[in-house]
Amino acid sequence: MPTSSPASSTFRLDWRPSRLLGLALVALGLLAGGSLLASRLPPPLKLPAATLALARGLQLARREAGRAPCRLAWAGGDAPVWVNGSVLVSPRLHLRGPIAVLAARDVHGRLQRFCWWPDTLSPGLRRQLHLAASADPRSANPLAVLSA
Template sequence: MASSPASSIFRLDWRPSRVLGLALVMLGLLASASVLASRLPPLLKFPAATLALAHALHLARREAGRAPCALAWAGGHGPLRAGDQGLVAPRLHLRGPIAVLVARDVHGRLQRFCWWPDTLSPGLRRQLALAASAGPLTGHPLAAWPA
């Protein structure tokens, strides 16, 4: 029995991770502390430590400010939609409990969606990995994108 094309699309919500924001702040604090513990001259040490912490805070704030979106993926190298924006050439990278989906938008810019354990359950992570492994040569229903 063939599945309907509408059910062949993997849908997943993405939202910014609080754990990632906290990790960025902690890395900034550690970078600042390591600069202060170094043998740099005091004239360079304090501005460099301040700059490291300020950059980490900027990255954490930028990540926390990203708007949540819904992803719809036909799987494999198939088309990916993030909200109303089409993305091409999606690639999924799995590193332990962290999943990163990278794709290009219509202007050629890279778009990254990172799921940490606080935003992606192990079951959804498995489903995401299955969607990524589906391709046009597998015959898997996820490989067909509705017209």
């Protein structure tokens, strides 16, 4: 965390894998497999394709569940996001109903995404995250009301 940033102007938020997202990925794998079985796909291809769809859904759910929890610190706006001591640049917050996704790039240019579902982010914290995204980090004390 940079020392030039006052602690009261930084929004801090914990991230952890969502159980709802894992369940949704498993359900999508099941539905994809079922739709392949009900399709007009040639019979010799139906079962292998359905099995692959289910296996991919389970793989994605397991990968998501295995991600390590972390702590994010953000001064808001286009300021870098600090994740467990590593810096991420060009943050963008996407809000879709009760789901929030923060995307940013690491020092190697790889895209990192943090997704909060309703089971991991309360409505109050969601509002604070939205306010942090719209805050100007160059103001005197942009997030003082949001400090944890």
